[in-house]
Amino acid sequence: MECEICGSGEAEYIVQVEGAKLNVCHSCSSSGKLIRGPLPKEYKPKPGEEARVGSGKEELEVVEGFGSLIAGARKRMGLPLEVLAERINEKHSFLERVEHEKTLPDVKLCHKLQKYLTSN
DSSP states (O other): OBOTTTSOSBOOEEEEETTEEEEEOTTTGGGSEEEEOOOOGGGSOOTTSOEEEEOSSOEEEEOTTHHHHHHHHHHHTTOOHHHHHHHTTOOHHHHHHHHTTSSOOOHHHHHHHHHHHHHO
16 A cells, blocks of 8 residues: 555555545654554555454454445445545545555544445
């Protein structure tokens, strides 16, 4: 996964910059408030494997094709991506990267998407 600030490097950190959570590389990790540092080596998925996203207490399994599942649920509800982003208080560009599977969603975002896309 590439850095969402500079576009290069391995995005191993999550930082908050002006309210937006971004996946960034080590060089850009000082650009905002650090939310999560690099995952331990055993949590980094190999190509084709299922990834695990952890927050210490809770761990979720990210299934293959998660982006198309999210996009499909959103489209069945007739929601443009911009509207969904606004309703769950996330940046449009970040949700777009999640739907295109360029970024792994964190546990908090998974819960927001699950709650909104299954309750409406």
